Amino acid sequence: MNDFALHHRLAADTAFVADWPLSRVLLMEDARYPWLVLVPRQPGLVEITDLAAPDRARLMEEVARAAEMVRGLPHVAKLNIGALGNLVPQLHVHVLGRHPGDPAWPGPVWGHSPAMPYEPPVRAALIDLVRSL
Amino acid sequence: MNDFALHHRLAADTAFVADWPLSRVLLMEDARYPWLVLVPRQPGLVEITDLAAPDRARLMEEVARAAEMVRGLPHVAKLNIGALGNLVPQLHVHVLGRHPGDPAWPGPVWGHSPAMPYEPPVRAALIDLVRSL
Numbered sequence: 001m002n003d004f005a006l007h008h009r010l011a012a013d014t015a016f017v018a019d020w021p022l023s024r025v026l027l028m029e030d031a032r033y034p035w036l037v038l039v040p041r042q043p044g045l046v047e048i049t050d051l052a053a054p055d056r057a058r059l060m061e062e063v064a065r066a067a068e069m070v071r072g073l074p075h076v077a078k079l080n081i082g083a084l085g086n087l088v089p090q091l092h093v094h095v096l097g098r099h100p101g102d103p104a105w106p107g108p109v110w111g112h113s114p115a116m117p118y119e120p121p122v123r124a125a126l127i128d129l130v131r132s133l
Numbered sequence: 134m135n136d137f138a139l140h141h142r143l144a145a146d147t148a149f150v151a152d153w154p155l156s157r158v159l160l161m162e163d164a165r166y167p168w169l170v171l172v173p174r175q176p177g178l179v180e181i182t183d184l185a186a187p188d189r190a191r192l193m194e195e196v197a198r199a200a201e202m203v204r205g206l207p208h209v210a211k212l213n214i215g216a217l218g219n220l221v222p223q224l225h226v227h228v229l230g231r232h233p234g235d236p237a238w239p240g241p242v243w244g245h246s247p248a249m250p251y252e253p254p255v256r257a258a259l260i261d262l263v264r265s266l
Contacts, residue, residue, distance in 0.1 A: 046211075047200060047204065047211075047212050048193075048196070048197060048200060048212075048214065049197050049200050049201055049204065049212075053194065053197075056193050056194070056197055057190045057193060059193070060181075060189050060190060060192070060193040061186065061189070063181070064181060064182050064186075064189055067180060067181060067182050068182055071180065071182065078179075078180075078217075078218055078219055078222075079180050079181075079182075079216075079218075080215070080216070080217045080218075080219070081181065081215065081216045081217075082213070082214065082215035082216070082217070082241075083212075083213070083214045083215070084211075084213045084214075084215070084241060085211055085212075085213075086211055086213070086231060086238065086239035086240070087239050089211075098219060105219065106219035106220050106244070107219075107243065107244040108215075108217060108241040108243045108244065110240065110241045111239070111240040111241065
């Protein structure tokens with residue numbers, strides 16, 4: 001049984017990319033940063049310690065896979081990886097690319113400023129690219 | 134050979150707690166948040182993808198161990214875990230406890246406001262506590 005359901009706020013702020021073995025992979029709807037969000041597809045998770053150890057290892061490998069993808073995109077000088085959940089308690093891990101001169105640099109992106117939606121063709125192309133990697 | 138040396142800024146902002154199998158464990162010098170920092174003791178690491186897969190798995194287990202410790206401290210309603218490195222490129226993972234009403238809540242702590250140093254006996258007691266767990 002798996003009663004996983006994506007938190008409504010994550011659903012509203014992202015576009016679906018793929019389901020990997022453990023996690024749903026989402027693209028954050030903010031064209032200013034290449035930004036994936038991984039959500040392990042198990043109900044009731046809040047902290048990484050809520051995952052069983054083998055699933056934590058899977059999560060790390062999926063984070064690394066997402067990190068390699070983001071690192072290969074243009075204008076990525078540094079990865080930022082974070083699991084915060086102060087506003088959305090459902091366990092989710094941000095994997096995003098930063099560069100000096102981006103709007104929030106060198107501070108964190110979370111809560112910094114309103115997102116800038118993608119142009120639909122750009123969003124579609126980026127999702128295709130991530131799926132193909 | 135292991136030419137690991139802690140980045141001078143991490144050294145300046147933290148107190149030594151312990152060396153775990155992979156990571157040096159540090160206490161962030163900010164009495165407002167229970168806050169550990171894990172630094173894998175290998176030279177030249179910037180991103181988690183710079184670690185070999187077995188070491189990534191070790192890092193995840195050490196992050197989970199730190200998370201369990203922090204979660205057990207008073208006034209911890211939510212864990213925040215992050216690897217940013219926009220200012221300090223040496224790979225390091227923050228594991229800290231948050232609660233509604235803390236100075237930066239619900240935003241991220243990084244870059245929010247100046248740290249508040251520990252009173253020495255409080256720092257020592259907290260380090261002893263973490264070492265004993």
